[in-house]
Amino acid sequence: MKIILIRHGDCAGTHKNTNYELYDSGLSPLGISEIKGSAIVIKEITQDKKIKIITSDARRSVETAIILSHMLEYDDVIRCDTDLQEYRFDEEKPIVLDRYIDIVTNKYKEYNCENPAKLFCRAFACIKRYILSSEADYLVVSTHGGVIMAFLGALRNEGMLKYHINHGAFIVLDECYFV
Secondary structure, eight states, X not given: OEEEEEEOOOBGGGGSSSOGGGOOOOXXXXXXXXXXXXXXXXXXXXXXXXEEEEEOSSHHHHHHHHHHHHHTXXXXXXXXXXXXXXXXXXXXXXXXXXXXXXXXXXXXXXXXXXXXXXXXXXXXXXHHHHHHTOOOSEEEEEEOXXXXXXXXXXXXXXXXXXXXXXXXXXXXXXOOOOO
């Protein structure tokens, strides 16, 4: 099975003066456009193959998964899973992993996420559950930048990748086997 990890599109909460960590907003018009563009390429990649779509339960990720399902002509149930969140509000306070300049707002921001090893273990276990229970050729995972960075960092044995993953960006992992 192949895995497609996609970061949710740009969301409306990014551009407001709010405590963004507590503000679960939907996609902005830009975010909708980003996901539609990614969906066109993903459709070419997955052509006529069986797919399964799972998503974080954050509104922006769910809306991303819904757009993908329409554009990929996916007629199965989209599964939401809290294990695909960057951090859980019911657990410890998130740690600041990195600081960067947001290219949209041009403001200095902190990238909050839970401990990378813990995040990877939680997300990996979630993805593995769906892979082992599905006969799909592709598992499409709508999630957050921190989850993707933790996942890829663990695969490269680097802990956490220090790159900013753009909204709507995706990566395809070929031939994933679990024992």
